[in-house]
Amino acid sequence: xxxxxxxxxxxxxxxxxxxxxxxxxxxxxxxxxxxxxxxxxxxxxxxxxxxxxxxxxxxxxxxxxxxxxxxxxxxxxxxxxxxxxxxxxxxxxxxxxxxxxxxxxxxxxxxxxxxxxxxxxxxxxxxxxxxxxxxxxxxxxxxxxxxxxxxxxxxxxxxxxxxxxxxxxxxxxxxxxxxxxxxxxxxxxxxxxxxxxxxxxxxxxxxxxxxxxxxxxxxxxxxxxxxxxxxxxxxxxxxxxxxxxxxxxxxxxxxxxxxxxxxxxxxxxxxxxxxxxxxxxxxxxxxxxxxxxxxxxxxxxxxxxxxxxxxxxxxxxxxxxxxxxxxxxxxxxxxxxxxxxxxxxxxxxxxxxxxxxxxxxxxxxxxxxxxxxxxxxxxxxxxxxxxxxxxxxxxxxxxxxxxxxxxxxxxxxxxxxxxxxxxxxxxxxxxxxxxxxxxxxxxxxxxxxxxxxxxxxxxxxxxxxxxxxxxxxxxxxxxxxxxxxxxxxxxxxxxxxxxxxxxxxxxxxxxxxxxxx
Numbered sequence: 255x256x257x258x259x260x261x262x263x264x265x266x267x268x269x270x271x272x273x274x275x276x277x278x279x280x281x282x283x284x285x286x287x288x289x290x291x292x293x294x295x296x297x298x299x300x301x302x303x304x305x306x307x308x309x310x311x312x313x314x315x316x317x318x319x320x321x322x323x324x325x326x327x328x329x330x331x332x333x334x335x336x337x338x339x340x341x342x343x344x345x346x347x348x349x350x351x352x353x354x355x356x357x358x359x360x361x362x363x364x365x366x367x368x369x370x371x372x373x374x375x376x377x378x379x380x381x382x383x384x385x386x387x388x389x390x391x392x393x394x395x396x397x398x399x400x401x402x403x404x405x406x407x408x409x410x411x412x413x414x415x416x417x418x419x420x421x422x423x424x425x426x427x428x429x430x431x432x433x434x435x436x437x438x439x440x441x442x443x444x445x446x447x448x449x450x451x452x453x454x455x456x457x458x459x460x461x462x463x464x465x466x467x468x469x470x471x472x473x474x475x476x477x478x479x480x481x482x483x484x485x486x487x488x489x490x491x492x493x494x495x496x497x498x499x500x501x502x503x504x505x506x507x508x509x510x511x512x513x514x515x516x517x518x519x520x521x522x523x524x525x526x527x528x529x530x531x532x533x534x535x536x537x538x539x540x541x542x543x544x545x546x547x548x549x550x551x552x553x554x555x556x557x558x559x560x561x562x563x564x565x566x567x568x569x570x571x572x573x574x575x576x577x578x579x580x581x582x583x584x585x586x587x588x589x590x591x592x593x594x595x596x597x598x599x600x601x602x603x604x605x606x607x608x609x610x611x612x613x614x615x616x617x618x619x620x621x622x623x624x625x626x627x628x629x630x631x632x633x634x635x636x637x638x639x640x641x642x643x644x645x646x647x648x649x650x651x652x653x654x655x656x657x658x659x660x661x662x663x664x665x666x667x668x669x670x671x672x673x674x675x676x677x678x679x680x681x682x683x684x685x686x687x688x689x690x691x692x693x694x695x696x697x698x699x700x701x702x703x704x705x706x707x708x709x710x711x712x713x714x715x716x717x718x719x720x721x722x723x724x725x726x727x728x729x730x731x732x733x734x735x736x737x738x739x740x741x742x743x744x745x746x747x748x749x750x751x752x753x754x755x756x757x758x759x760x761x762x763x764x765x766x767x768x769x770x771x
Contacts (some may be wrong), residue, residue, distance in 0.1 A: 257348065258283055258310040259337065260298060262290030265316075268341045268661060276348040283307070291318035293709050300330035307332065312351065317361030324358045338363040342657045348759035362615040371647040374635055381634060390575050391542045392607070393504045394470075394483040398544070398575050401606040401637070403599065403630040406486075407432035407623040408467060408581070410615040413440050413448050417455050423614075424456045425650040431627035435460065436486060436611065437477070446476035453480035467505075469512060471495035476504050486577075486611070487546075490516075490531045493538065496564075504542035506577050507531045519555065524548070524563045525570065532574055544609065551586035564605050575608035580626060584612065584619050591622050596643065596650045599629035603637050619756045625650060652753075680735035686710065688725065688740055692747050692757045699747050703730045718744035 256279040261269045266284045273280045285301060298315065307313075307330050312537045313322045314337035327334040335356035338347050340363070347362045354369045356362050382397075389397035396404060406426035421693050424435040437452050440601060441444070447703045449466060456464050457480070466477035469492055474485050484504040488496070491513030499505075509527035510517050524547050533544045548566050550560035580598045584591040594611070602610055612626045613619065628648055636643040645651070649656075684757035686705035693700060693714075701721050714761045715721040722737070722744050731737045743759055750757035755764065762769070 255279065255351065256281070256309065257351070258313045258332070260285065260290060260302070260309060260313065260315050261345070262287045262293070262316075264288050264664075265290065265661075269344065272341045272344040273348065276345040278348040278351075280348070281310075290316045293319065295319060295321050295323045295325050298323075299326040302326065314347070314362070317363060322359050327358070330442050334358065335568060336361050338366060338658075340659045341661075344658050359621040367647060374647050377635060378631065379636060381638060382603045390573070391504070393434065393542070396463050398504075398542075400572075400608065401603060402576065402608050402633075403602060403634060404433040405431065405623065405627050405630060406434040406436050406465060406484075406577070406608045406609050408436040408438045408610040408611060408613045410613050411440055412437045412452055413443065417451060420452055421455055421459055424460050424462065427623045428460050428462045430624040431631075432462065432483060432623055434463040434465050434609075436465040436484075436563050437465050437482075438613070439466065439470065439473050441469065444472055446472040449473040450476040450480040453477045453482045457481045460758045475499065484669075488531075488535070491535060493531065493534055496734045497538070499540075501539040502541055504544060505535060505540055506544045506546050507535055508546050508548055510548075521559055521563045521566060524560075525567045528567060529571060532571065544575045544577050545571065546579065549579050549581055549582045557583065561601065561605070566606070568605060576605070577609040577611060578602050578605075579611040580609045580612060581613035581615070581619070581622070584622055585615055588618070590653075591619050592625050592650050592652055595622060595625040595629045596632070599633040600636075600643055601625060602630075603633035617754075674735070680739040681733050683731065683733045683736040685730055685732045688730070690740075690743050690757075690759050692748050692751050694751065694754075697751060699751070701725060701744070718748040 255438055259269055259273055259280055259282045260409050261282060262285050263463055266282060270282050272284065283302065285293055285298065290498065295315070310332050313326065313330070313332050313334040315326065315334060317336050317339040319336065323334050330438055335358055338344060338362050343363050350366055354366055357365050385399040385402050386397045389399040391398055398404060409415065409420050409423045413617065420437065427435055435456055437449065437456070439449060449468065453466065463483045465486050466474055466482045467486040468474050469487060471492060474496060478485065478499055486506045488505045488507050488509045490542065491511040507528065508529065509524045518527045530546050532543055532545055534650060545566055547563040548560065550557055564578065566652065568576060580595065583598060584594050587594065599610070610623050610626060610630060614622050628650055632643050632646055632648050635646055686703055686770070687705065689702045691700045692698070697717055698714050699718065699721050703710045703725070713724045715724065718741070722740050725731050725740065731740060746763060747757045750763055
């Protein structure tokens with residue numbers, strides 16, 4: 255197959271560079287325009303026809319060109335489609351020719367991503383059917399099977415947060431893909447009425463299974479009576495106090511006995527104690543018993559030993575589903591949680607864990623539920639395909655990226671290169687000054703304009719561009735240096751919102767070791 259790649263003068267070298275990596279026979283046709291994306295398809299058609307283009311099996315047009323490129327195919331008689339937006343994607347697009355139907359309207363990269371997404375969604379649907387047929391049992395319609403990796407998202411310290419805040423968090427977790435929302439009660443307190451109200455509110459307002467995490471029998475009983483589908487952290491000592499609990503409610507048992515002050519530390523003791531508690535629960539008639547050997551944070555005491563306990567228990571009791579509390583690792587390491595969640599989901603998939611519990615108990619673990627939901631899907635897809643957790647439509651790459659899309663610096667002959675002088679504070683703007691803040695709850699930017707020390711108006715928007723355009727439209731910015739300064743600060747604030755970082759006007763965003771020498 256021979257492919258003709260159409261481009262403009264500005265991108266011709268980089269298009270040729272990337273196309274040469276594909277192993278596909280190609281030629282590059284360079285239009286006289288500087289930027290090919292601005293050329294109407296009809297003009298490309300006329301130029302190619304006049305040039306007498308022939309001998310090609312396919313023509314690829316830059317993905318950013320607007321409109322339908324069918325007119326080119328009609329004029330030159332060669333199948334014509336839109337290529338990718340970025341030159342760096344050319345090798346991948348060329349490798350997929352014949353495997354995926356490209357578009358004459360949408361960029362090839364978008365078509366390929368959509369094709370991959372649709373295929374993976376179908377694979378996940380098929381897996382769900384398989385899991386449903388092999389499930390140990392279900393929790394409010396959610397099948398719990400070996401390796402199902404169901405996400406349990408805990409609202410920590412729910413009584414302190416209150417009903418309204420707990421509901422808002424539950425709605426957010428559900429939107430991220432959580433299968434079960436867990437209401438975390440406060441140890442040492444007994445608030446059964448509040449536990450009941452929290453469960454009833456979430457059951458009413460959110461279509462999701464609900465669990466209660468408490469060591470207080472009264473709170474547990476009240477929560478189950480209110481409709482809780484799962485009870486977490488049930489140890490040997492508390493089981494005796496749950497005689498009246500319905501036997502069809504699911505329970506997660508752990509290897510401790512808080513009443514007696516027993517906390518096993520060795521792998522053997524953990525596994526044995528957990529087996530005894532599982533058997534005790536089964537003898538009491540509980541039909542949906544899940545085991546949690548308890549995941550430990552790295553080094554203190556030992557993540558590795560706790561993982562071995564999961565492995566050993568799974569070998570000894572293959573018919574008992576397992577839950578893993580990933581939050582014990584993400585919360586107890588000063589490491590970005592994205593990578594931790596990706597790795598822990600992969601380990602959980604290898605151990606065929608049924609449920610993954612996570613928390614967002616601190617600022618550094620915000621978005622952990624969303625991260626773990628994505629990681630679990632990636633792990634399941636990769637395990638099905640028997641390949642590493644990469645090259646999927648999903649990824650957890652946020653700061654780093656797989657391909658460098660930066661265009662090379664072009665040498666401009668005869669053009670003066672001026673070294674920028676050190677910046678100084680912008681000139682005073684007679685129209686006043688602007689104080690910029692962010693509202694993380696409402697996901698917005700706030701620009702408060704001050705004149706003579708008094709606030710004149712507050713402009714709110716989701717994007718930096720919207721806010722600074724409104725400032726300009728209202729005549730609240732009148733100097734170029736002030737406009738440039740506000741553009742920089744507003745974009746910085748928008749970036750902080752996207753990344754969940756702090757924003758303080760006139761201070762750089764903190765990217766930790768990346769920006770420290």
